[in-house]
Amino acid sequence: MSRKALPQPAREEIRVEAVLQALGEPVRLQIIRALAGAPDGIACGEIELPVTPSTRAHHLRILREAGVLTTHTEGTRRISSLRREDLDTLYPGLLTGILTARQ
Amino acid sequence: MSRKALPQPAREEIRVEAVLQALGEPVRLQIIRALAGAPDGIACGEIELPVTPSTRAHHLRILREAGVLTTHTEGTRRISSLRREDLDTLYPGLLTGILTARQ
Numbered sequence: 218m219s220r221k222a223l224p225q226p227a228r229e230e231i232r233v234e235a236v237l238q239a240l241g242e243p244v245r246l247q248i249i250r251a252l253a254g255a256p257d258g259i260a261c262g263e264i265e266l267p268v269t270p271s272t273r274a275h276h277l278r279i280l281r282e283a284g285v286l287t288t289h290t291e292g293t294r295r296i297s298s299l300r301r302e303d304l305d306t307l308y309p310g311l312l313t314g315i316l317t318a319r320q
Numbered sequence: 321m322s323r324k325a326l327p328q329p330a331r332e333e334i335r336v337e338a339v340l341q342a343l344g345e346p347v348r349l350q351i352i353r354a355l356a357g358a359p360d361g362i363a364c365g366e367i368e369l370p371v372t373p374s375t376r377a378h379h380l381r382i383l384r385e386a387g388v389l390t391t392h393t394e395g396t397r398r399i400s401s402l403r404r405e406d407l408d409t410l411y412p413g414l415l416t417g418i419l420t421a422r423q
Contacts, residue, residue: 233349233418233421234344234345234346234349235344236344237340237341237343237344237418238340238341238344238345239344240340240344241337241338241339241340241341241342241343241344242337242341243337246336246337307421308417308418308420308421309413309416309417309420310412310413310414310416310417310420311413311414311417311418312417313412313413314411314412314413314414314415314416314417315336315340315411315414317410317411317412317413318336318410318411
């Protein structure tokens, strides 16, 4: 099956402002909470979200372009997962601190 | 000297989305980096920032209303400091992760 990664910043291109802006939105926080529990990634349509498909796609793109998640295609599916290692290396504690927050 | 705290959310009213939104801006990150090195607080005008006084005041208000910093008046001065204990309790690691980021 063809597998292709969508465009994303390299680790050294990730900027903390962009990461924080991307995360500071309720639906996007819901997405990263879902991904945090799925180290192998989740098909984008399978995350339960109270938004339309196009809004969902928009939020996933913001998170990808900020460097928070990575997305690849598997045939016709898009699988996303958190860039946990990159974020933990760049900003140790940041992601854990956010995931710890009461919702 | 009269000392009065400006309005701010109580710890239990702080929301992670608001904190992340407040922090996801270059000037505001510059402010929290300055405050992180000054546990007793800094007079607002003394933080070197490439912005006008009204923009500075705007950014400080966003950070205060999100619960990131606390500001009190001492006579005619406004002294701000990070709400480090509140943030470290609510989101352990978050602030450290952000302050660790290369600038």
